[in-house]
Amino acid sequence: MTLRRRTALALARHRGALGTLCAALALAGAVLLLRPVPDDATAVVVAARDLSPLDPVSASDVEVGALPSSAVPAGALRPGEEPVGGALTGPVRRGEVLTDARLSGPPAAGYGPGTVAVPVRVADAQAAALVAPGSRVDLVAAEPAATAPDQGWAASGGGPPPEAAVLAEDRPVVAVPEGGPDAAGGALIVVAAAEDEAAGLAAASARGGVALTIRS
Known part of the structure; x- marks a missing residue:
């Protein structure tokens, strides 16, 4: 019996198990995608894209994200505290939580x-x-x-x-x-x-x- 024939027979024999496994993986992925935000999550302001300290922050540069309350960094900005028009102390990566330490206030x-x-x-x-x-x-x-x-x-x-x-x-x-x-x-x-x-x-x-x- 050739190798190709043996491989085909093996796949046919375990086709049901493989189908069940694929279905289980697909279901698990769907559960992860649909999993709701934990009840103890806190809304925070995050960077919508990589930001440069050379440009003032615009409304399209930030968005609202959610983190478990225990993972929220000190000084994190909350919705309504978006630093539109302000300046940053340094570069910020997309998805990074913005904190008060990231904001550059007037020098005086x-x-x-x-x-x-x-x-x-x-x-x-x-x-x-x-x-x-x-x-x-x-x-x-x-x-x-x-x-x-x-x-x-x-x-x-x-x-x-x-x-x-x-x-x-x-x-x-x-x-x-x-x-x-x-x-x-x-x-x-x-x-x-x-x-x-x-x-x-x-x-x-x-x-x-x-x-x-x-x-x-």
Whole structure:
């Protein structure tokens, strides 16, 4: 008897058992697909696709998922807390539960209401190198570097120099971006300032930079 013949006879002999096994597997798969969410499940907000921290979160980027209550991570966002328009601290994979630790809040949010994060160009890069996040500084307008001697206070007869314009006092440094001095010899820091101080700091930074004194 050939091998093909023996194989055919074996399949015929066990056809009933094989059919029963296939039916059982199909039924098991259907049960898994139709199995309801456990009663103790908790609805959470998950990423609907891979997300990048470079783009704000949109409504189509998130969806509602369910996890057993014991598996829900601390700080998980719930339906109604979707971070639409917010920013992420890092990349997020599709299906990952979004937590409060994944959200990037405004840089000055922890420094009280009415404060904003303001990039400030410090005219002296060496002075800027002395501060770190958490340092507290006073900021005054620096004299524009392009001012010629005959245009400054000395041309008026050598009297006392004009009083420096104080732009902000006792302001916390939020961040010190990496990088060396710029083309004019200054460097950038970010401070938390009152909203009504932001315009003056930005204007002084654009004109000739800002001078600082360090409180702590």
